Amino acid sequence: MFLAIALATVVGGGTAAAAPPRPPGGAPCLAGSPADPTCISGTLDDGTPYEFVVPAGWNGTVVVALDFAGSGLNDSLTARLLAKGVARGGTSRAITGWDIRSAIDNQAAALARFEHAYGRARYAIDSGTSMGGFVAAGVAQIHPDAFDAAVPMCGGLGGSVGQWNQKLDTLFVLERLVAPGLPVIDIPENVDSARKSWIDALAAAQRTPEGRARIALAAAIGQLPAWGRNPDGSAPPPPDSRDANALEQGAYLALAGGPLPYVGQAMSSRRQIMAVVGGNPSWNTGVDYAKQLRQTDPALRRAVGALYKAANLDLRADLKNLAAAPRIAADPDAVERFSQGIVLDGDLRIPVLTVSGIGDQISTVAQQQSYGEKAHRAGAGSLLRQTYTRTVGHCDFSPAEQEAALMTVLHRLRTGHWPATSAPAMNARAAGLAADPAPRYVPFTPPRFNRPYPG
Incomplete structure (x- = not known):
């Protein structure tokens, strides 16, 4: 200004x-x-x-x-x-x-x-x-x-509603399986403290086989990339799509690494959005997380299975846990106001x-x-x-x-x-435009978005 x-x-x-x-x-x-x-x-x-x-x-x-x-x-x-x-x-x-x-x-x-x-x-x-x-x-x-x-x-x-429903899915799975009690929707005024709590919880989970398996599950359901920046901001090479551990490490860095971690933006922007629209515009009522896992990127889905097996965890039990968890309902007026932003x-x-x-x-x-x-x-x-x-x-x-x-x-x-x-x-x-570094366009077909609005 x-x-x-x-x-x-x-x-x-x-x-x-x-x-x-x-x-x-x-x-x-x-x-x-x-x-x-x-x-x-x-x-x-x-x-x-x-x-x-x-x-x-x-x-x-x-x-x-x-x-x-x-x-x-x-x-x-x-x-x-x-x-x-x-x-x-x-x-x-x-x-x-x-x-x-x-x-x-x-x-x-x-x-x-x-x-x-x-x-x-x-x-x-x-x-x-x-x-x-x-x-x-x-x-x-x-x-x-x-x-x-x-x-x-x-x-x-x-769109406004769809992308924030997707972010809700990621944090909901993480809160239920990895970081119980941390904010998903009602972000406190001290956003920095909430961000730190999430990053600390994810760092602790990353140190255990069980935590790594569940981080991979949340990333797969939330359709995060299995590639992220290191805490110092440097960029590691993309992981081998056949290496479950490398894919999980990439997903963890996307969630908690780099200068703009996913969970940090989910805290700060969520609080701003709810102030603008006067309530909660996101929901997961009626969402089938087992189905979303089946529809996710195949490489990360395979990695989830391998990591659960290595951790001696029951993936079906965790999916049943998610299915039975109390869901988050949206404020209809907030959804209407948020959708006016743009659908x-x-x-x-x-x-x-x-x-x-x-x-x-x-x-x-x-x-x-x-x-x-x-x-x-x-x-x-x-x-x-x-x-x-x-x-x-x-x-x-x-x-x-x-x-x-x-x-x-x-x-x-x-x-x-x-x-x-x-x-x-x-x-x-x-x-031809004096490119330095070399340009990095690649052929790519994105996975099907699992939270379109309207559906």
């Missing part, structure tokens, strides 16, 4: 009460940039900051993103796009948080401010990462009149290309299957392409990988036809 206000002062941008900036655009910024850009910034009606940076030789394309304001001006992807004549900008989540529908609408509002200053864009693309990827998918559905395409990256494309229904009117890391512990890759299936059911499959990278951790894409995705969509807009989006084609496109 401070940076947005400071930039507004420098370039004469507006505030919530001020009129949008007038043509011919903003004031000079980013001194020394060969793109010789100008910038505008200000605040939208709800107080959300926005910023845009525009090269002197603007080619009419603008890329808009949640989370650009405040950090995107000096991002390496911004420099790459400016060099190609592409403008970049967007908003911040500082005001909207988990009010996803407001964040979606703010992308269109920010674009309107940009176009008032610089003229109508030839191509307007919404593209963000994490919550920004989720919002970009929502923009494609809600604002196809304002935007021409969307590139959601590492977004939770199971991604696949009704696409503009081209969309998704980018997902197969080792993303936050925006789990199975959600991409649900998004793709809904688009095909809605008859919009020709407008959608989905791509994957062999990356571990949340949103671990290189600037070249992101740029390649955006250039792919630009080709679709300019020609009316998709270029090849296979892994070799995407890697070749990224490699």
Whole structure:
């Protein structure tokens, strides 16, 4: 917020009460940039900051993103796009948080401010990462009149309700079998303490054969990747799909390792979400966890069986325990309010290309299957392409990988036809963009998402 206000002062941008900036655009910024850009910034009606940076030789394309304001001006992807004549900008989540529908609408509002200053864009693309990827998918559905395409990256494309039902499943199994008494829904005000309690409990369980078997079971049911970052943030190689112990270690790291552990985000975001929607929007009433295990990734399912056998545990007994456990019911009004954030229904009117890391512990890759299936059911499959990278951790894409995705969509807009989006084609496109490290697109088929909403 401070940076947005400071930039507004420098370039004469507006505030919530001020009129949008007038043509011919903003004031000079980013001194020394060969793109010789100008910038505008200000605040939208709800107080959300926005910023845009525009090269002197603007080619009419603008890329808009949640989370650009405040950090995107000096991002390496911004420099790459400016060099190609592409403008970049967007908003911040500082005001909207988990009010996803407001964040979606703010992308269109920010674009309107940009176009008032610089003229109508030839191509307007919404593209963000994490919550920004989720919002970009929502923009494609809600604002196809304002935007021409969307590139959601590492977004939770199971939708507001679906992705948090999936997270509930993971923590429910862990609480029942590994960490009784730890919070699943009612997250205390001291989120850091809750996060630490979960990580400590998982670390203790990881030291025993029984704990490791049950961690693997929870990860399989919750469709987590069996690949995670080490506690110091470093990335181990992907585990051998035939090595049950390596798969379990990967699942444990996805849950409790790295700078953004799954259980930590499940604590902090759950508390924020329930404050926004005024109750609990997640449930597991009627959920058959034995069935979910049967439908999970085959390699991790086999690992669960092997680990249970090694620990001399009865898997069927644990599944019966889960089936008999008191379930968590949702607050219907909270579900309704949360679903208004966005239920991604696949009704696409503009081209969309998704980018997902197969080792993303936050925006789990199975959600991409649900998004793709809904688009095909809605008859919009020709407008959608989905791509994957062999990356571990949340949103671990290189600037070249992101740029390649955006250039792919630009080709679709300019020609009316998709270029090849296979892994070799995407890697070749990224490699031609001064890629360092080597691009990591891979062929991948995600497992079927086990908590779609609506079902």
